[in-house]
Amino acid sequence: MLHKKTKYALKALFALARRPNVPVHIADLAAAEGIPKKFLESILAELKNHGILQSKKGRGGGYQLSRASHRVMLGEVIRMLSGPLAPIPCVSQTRYVRCEDCPHEELCGVRAVMKEVRDSTARILDHTSLAEVAAQMERIKNKGYESAMYYI
Amino acid sequence: MLHKKTKYALKALFALARRPNVPVHIADLAAAEGIPKKFLESILAELKNHGILQSKKGRGGGYQLSRASHRVMLGEVIRMLSGPLAPIPCVSQTRYVRCEDCPHEELCGVRAVMKEVRDSTARILDHTSLAEVAAQMERIKNKGYESAMYYI
DNA sequence: CTAATAGTCTACTAAATATGTAGACTAAAT
């Protein structure tokens, strides 16, 4: 399961991707995305510590992406906040941990299947950027707007 | 993350798939797979309540699959014990729940991506049976044995 | 019948994790 924390982070990042190079303040993000403000503060601080965001203090300050949005992959963000994508530590590429109860990893059926799951998940999340998602949502929105126009 | 409970369940089911129509007792399963016996008891009882296992009491009793192993999909087992495969409830096919913080689901980027993840996961887990995994492990084991033979 | 074997049921516990909140503090810009 995706944690709420991670979900909030992604929503906030998509919002920031839509406004490149403009500092956005937490209060606005929190209100727009329905995220508890104090909680969002701690999430954004964490993302900043990981180097994905930068902040500007004082009047006209706020948070912005420190990289172009097409260079931030969802997998990277999720790993930062929730840990490995793998459903079981023995198939994680980034944080492998052996299972104590497994004498021969190669003979573990759970492992074999979970490796497939991990790979297919990583294939999606490590090849999708903030920019792509933001653009896709934009397209859907415009399409919806056009069909709404139809009825005027 | 796959819960240990679910992992233990799958390991036990693979073991039962290897011995069709023979009651196996909990103590043997627990010892062979390195699972705390009492914990395994409760897991198998749950699987029985869901109809996937049947038990026989008394001497020579134990647990066995109540369906042929090629008719038990991993997705079914995981859903029983851990809930939906979807990483977020708003993309679950079996237990959909709306997100409170989402005014327009179609415009939610998190949802769009997580739907892809869910689908790819389900494609694997709902099309892989206990029998397939058991057979695959069997093949790997034999192959390993042959290459070991090589050195004698 | 009865002893042994084996599954069932209820309750409890300990530890980790998730989801926040409170409040004082610090830095920057106008």
Added chain:
DNA sequence: ATTTAGTCTACATATTTAGTAGACTATTAG
């Protein structure tokens, strides 16, 4: 210098996970 806004430390609480303990019940071989 004041206001706006981000930072830091600490706490609180609820839920979930991963078990344990122990009494109880059912079955069957002999």
